Ligand SMILES: Nc1nc2c(ncn2[C@@H]2O[C@H](COP(=O)(O)OP(=O)(O)OP(=O)(O)O)[C@@H](O)[C@H]2O)c(=O)[nH]1
């Protein structure tokens with residue numbers, strides 16, 4: 219059977235961005251489909267997603283009742299996609315920070331044997347556009363910290379533009395994944411790495427969102443601070 223790919227696109231108040239990004243994703247490769255996972259956005263993004271799904275059979279939507287964070291949205295989307303037997307499952311932001319053209323690089327890395335292909339902002343220098351220096355330092359520092367504590371061999375462990383081979387998501391006990399913000403990205407990659415899957419980073423350029431507002435908050439940063447220690451300890455005791 220022909221290969222099928224699913225881009226899981228979590229949204230919370232992305233009504234300006236969603237209708238722009240969807241056709242750009244679909245144009246990259248005919249094997250790509252999209253699952254919008256909307257947490258009942260007050261700005262009506264969910265209704266827009268339903269409309270887009272009605273117009274194109276390659277677009278699907280999962281409505282959730284309340285905002286539960288990025289990690290929960292992805293886990294619900296992965297469950298949906300695994301149940302429908304997609305071969306590759308992608309994570310991608312809907313806020314236009316992730317240019318759909320890099321999907322082709324992720325697909326290529328998977329074709330060449332990567333089990334997890336990860337878009338990296340820091341593999342070839344610093345490829346971040348329009349972030350204030352404070353935000354860049356936070357992200358860059360968080361990555362050094364995560365690498366130092368967990369040993370995860372990645373230049374960008376907190377990035378959210380990724381491609382998982384189906385077998386990886388089947389091997390990770392998704393009901394045990396506990397983190398939800400940027401730490402969710404670290405935890406997923408860490409679990410895949412511990413299970414000896416092949417992680418390959420591909421360089422991407424990240425552009426700060428032009429529309430809508432950031433959902434980043436202090437709780438998300440603090441979660442990252444302790445989750446890396448939990449991963450390290452769990453690894454020490456052979457729990458991961
Ligand atoms: N369904 C769902 N989507 C979310 C939630 N939080 C963030 N998102 C979406 O996830 C994607 C990435 O979010 P983040 O990058 O963490 O947040 P952000 O608002 O883009 O913040 P920046 O890192 O400042 O760009 C965007 O498409 C958001 O709309 C949530 O709780 N539920």
Ligand SMILES: [Mg+2]
Nearest residue numbers: 311313315427
């Ligand atoms: Mg963003």
